[in-house]
Amino acid sequence: MPATVGELLDGAEAQIKASEAIELWRPYMARLEAASLLGFVIGHDPEDAGEVVPAAAHRRFDALIARRITGEPAALIIGTTSFRGLELRTRAGVFIPRSSSESLAGEAVRRLRRRKRPVAVDVATGSGPVALAVGSEVPAARVFGVDISPPALSLARANAKRLHIPNVTFLRSDVLSALPKDLAHGVDVFTVHPPYVARSMMSDLPAEIREFEPETSLTDQSEDGLGLVRALVDQAPRWIRTGGWMLVEVSPDLSRRVGALLRRNGYRDVKSHKDSLGATRVIAGRR
Ligand SMILES: C[S@@+](CC[C@H](N)C(=O)[O-])C[C@H]1O[C@@H](n2cnc3c(N)ncnc32)[C@H](O)[C@@H]1O
Numbered sequence: 368m369p370a371t372v373g374e375l376l377d378g379a380e381a382q383i384k385a386s387e388a389i390e391l392w393r394p395y396m397a398r399l400e401a402a403s404l405l406g407f408v409i410g411h412d413p414e415d416a417g418e419v420v421p422a423a424a425h426r427r428f429d430a431l432i433a434r435r436i437t438g439e440p441a442a443l444i445i446g447t448t449s450f451r452g453l454e455l456r457t458r459a460g461v462f463i464p465r466s467s468s469e470s471l472a473g474e475a476v477r478r479l480r481r482r483k484r485p486v487a488v489d490v491a492t493g494s495g496p497v498a499l500a501v502g503s504e505v506p507a508a509r510v511f512g513v514d515i516s517p518p519a520l521s522l523a524r525a526n527a528k529r530l531h532i533p534n535v536t537f538l539r540s541d542v543l544s545a546l547p548k549d550l551a552h553g554v555d556v557f558t559v560h561p562p563y564v565a566r567s568m569m570s571d572l573p574a575e576i577r578e579f580e581p582e583t584s585l586t587d588q589s590e591d592g593l594g595l596v597r598a599l600v601d602q603a604p605r606w607i608r609t610g611g612w613m614l615v616e617v618s619p620d621l622s623r624r625v626g627a628l629l630r631r632n633g634y635r636d637v638k639s640h641k642d643s644l645g646a647t648r649v650i651a652g653r654r
Pocket residue numbers: 462463464465468490491492493494495496497513514515516519540541542559560561562563583584585587595
């Protein structure tokens with residue numbers, strides 16, 4: 368008997384929920400993941416539960432679910448992910464953009480739109496989601512994305528080219544070491560979604576993160592997870608404009624420490640913003 372969309376989704380949802388390699392942010396994510404993998408296989412959103420799925424598509428779907436329950440993220444299996452309406456390519460060896468970082472980009476966009484010829488720098492840019500969203504939503508801005516990982520930068524550049532976003536430049540840089548000199552005291556907004564997992568917490572991560580994301584995208588090997596943020600705050604005074612903003616995305620448990628670090632370093636109006644899922648916080652401070 369050929370299976371229906373509803374039957375396949377029920378089975379896949381149960382398998383994803385039962386997998387020890389996966390830590391679901393919310394239980395409903397299992398159904399959403401199953402639906403996006405089935406949609407990928409059948410070529411359209413699986414909205415009709417009674418739709419019959421041909422045998423070849425059924426076999427392909429089972430193979431994808433078998434990969435997923437080992438921990439392989441759905442975004443890597445599909446090869447793309449969506450970020451503030453942009454379709455970004457994903458690749459093994461490069462951090463997968465999270466929807467929780469959409470708020471970080473939004474906070475930057477809001478501040479940049481008020482300024483003339485604004486400049487934004489996204490530190491630890493990865494495949495470039497925040498830099499590309501800012502570049503596409505604020506076309507008047509000059510945007511730079513910096514990262515130490517060559518594979519991440521090559522994917523970020525490919526994403527910019529495919530999406531025709533011309534105002535974003537990606538540079539290989541250890542924190543701010545390779546920023547162009549003409550940006551001195553000219554940066555309106557810094558954004559950073561750093562590798563903030565403390566070294567001692569790495570073994571607690573679920574397999575889908577520990578085994579499928581590059582280690583340097585998860586931890587800077589510091590004891591508290593804030594080594595890269597401290598380096599950025601140390602280096603920023605030479606680059607940030609008076610009245611410019613530092614926006615830092617971290618897990619909720621780190622937000623007070625980041626706020627205190629910003630205040631100690633002369634930032635005012637320090638505030639913590641929740642992302643829409645409540646998964647992370649963006650701490651904003653003005654220099
Ligand atoms: C959590 S990922 C965030 C990537 C991207 N912002 C995103 O949200 O998808 C952290 C990134 O920091 C980069 N990174 C680690 N150490 C760095 C350093 N010293 N300087 C610049 N980037 C660094 C990693 O290569 C990785 O791409």
